[in-house]
Amino acid sequence: MPSKFPLKSASLIALAGLAALATSTASAQNFPITNAQKATANQVAQAGVPLSELSPTAPDSYTVKRGDTLWAISGVFLKTPWRWPELWGMNLNDIRNPHLIYPGQVLYLDKTGGRARLTTRGPGSDNTVKVTPRVRSESLSANAIPTVNMSVIESFLSEPLIVDEATFAKAPRIVATQENRVLLSRGDRAYARARSADAPDAAPLALVNGKTGSYRVFRNAVPLRDPTTNDIIAYEAQYVGKVSVVGSETTSETTGADGKKTTEIIPASLDVVSAKEEMQVGDRLLPEPEREFTNFVPRAPQSAQSGQVVSVYGNAVRFAAQNQVVAINRGREHGLERGHVLAVLRESSVLTDTTDSGRPQVRLPGERNGLIMVFRTFDKISYAIVLDIQDGVQVGHRFVNP
Incomplete structure (x- = not known):
């Protein structure tokens, strides 16, 4: 009842x-x-x-x-x-x-x-x-x-990678392809090494407890510069795809006809799992990170924030419109968190007052242009999605608290 x-x-x-x-x-x-x-x-x-x-x-x-x-x-x-x-x-x-x-x-x-x-x-x-x-x-x-x-922003939660130059330079790299192919796509076999003359003590790529390991593949660590100081504040690596390690990196002792022993290097075997772009020899590998939660609470930062856009994500993209992604020169060290909303300002400009006979120069103020929300943070840099915008966002545009 x-x-x-x-x-x-x-x-x-x-x-x-x-x-x-x-x-x-x-x-x-x-x-x-x-x-x-x-x-x-x-x-x-x-x-x-x-x-x-x-x-x-x-x-x-x-x-x-x-x-x-x-x-x-x-x-x-x-x-x-x-x-x-x-x-x-x-x-x-x-x-x-x-x-x-x-x-x-x-x-x-x-x-x-x-x-x-x-x-x-x-x-x-x-x-x-x-x-x-x-x-x-x-x-x-x-x-x-x-x-x-x-x-x-789903893909941006995993694709962009901010690294320092030394970490990227010493990361495992693809050293050869099957049948000497120039470019690799999904399903192809590749070979990679972690050790090199610059990193002789690096841990070799290997199966973990007999199971395959997942790696992301990156290329071209591009320096991101502060628009004001021109100092390099981070390196952004270009994501090209994912691979899995199916064979460990090892060495083998062989004896030649003259009786001398030599050490042969056997690279790790990789299978290309997915490819956003075709991979090639020289591309770098970094471990698959833990999955971050994908929900955010939009809110204004508690502390005063002011900075600039340092890049618009995407090849040959100059202006960011709504739902596109930008990198900004503030990160965890500056108190930014995922979900923080910031106001983007129009760039201040100088023009001639043609209504005045003296033709003075006047500066138009940098007025509010739209909103962006931070969704991924690193130490000195963050990625933000453009929530709404009147004019396009470009490198150098300033942002402040909303």
Whole structure:
């Protein structure tokens, strides 16, 4: 028989989440939430958001749809989508995990008391529902909506690699190809070595416990220079594909006809698993890194940020439009984190005032041009996706806090 319990919607969501976690804990991702985000969310959850901060077109209710992103939903209710902690705070009583919002959930906008709050409980609800005890398990982690369109940056989470020159120079390299082929593609066999005259003590490429090892293949460590100082701040290696080690790098002792012993070098055998571009002799190998989580909380940096774009990712690309990727000259050492949103400024320019008979030179200010979000950080450099832009972003353009 159905039982009647005075359960709030939040409790029902929690029960559904527990049922899901019972079967998907092993595959669930642990998304970090900073103390600053918690503090902001708690503050907003208590007081709500001023009505002036709402978008002029904010609806009374919104049903989350498949294909939505947290960035887009933030923009539905707030003027500033990067202020995600406020949106999370507005939902804090009903949505405990800001990363887990699912298609079908309905968000209601409450404007009572001159403040705005979001809730999953509709107006006039008495918070009493009928429930029937039953067990239903479903993996919700795969259905939660992402922060931004992940298909746009999925490849960039693994492809760009920032290294120092010494590390790249001493990385294992492809030394030969099967049948002396000039270029390699998926399914081809190649041979590589880790040791060399410059790295005689390097660990040889080898099978690990009899199992193959995965490596990424890179080429041309291009120096990235600070647009202001022209100093090299990092090296960006060009990603060309992946290989797996199927045979270990070894040496073999042989005896010649004259009775003298010589040492033969036997390179490691590689199979090309995937190729973004055709590989060749001289390309470098670096181990496959651990997979990073692929969800972000858009937010403004807590500390003051100011820097410049150092490169636009992609061959022969000068201007970055929406959904393209740029590298900036600030990283972990400067306090940048994944999810930080920055405002890009137009480049300041000087022109002649033709309305003045004296023809003075005037400088136009660098005004706001759009927004970028950091999604991968290194020590002194980061990659960011262009979220929205009015004019194209190019090398040298400045960025500041939003």
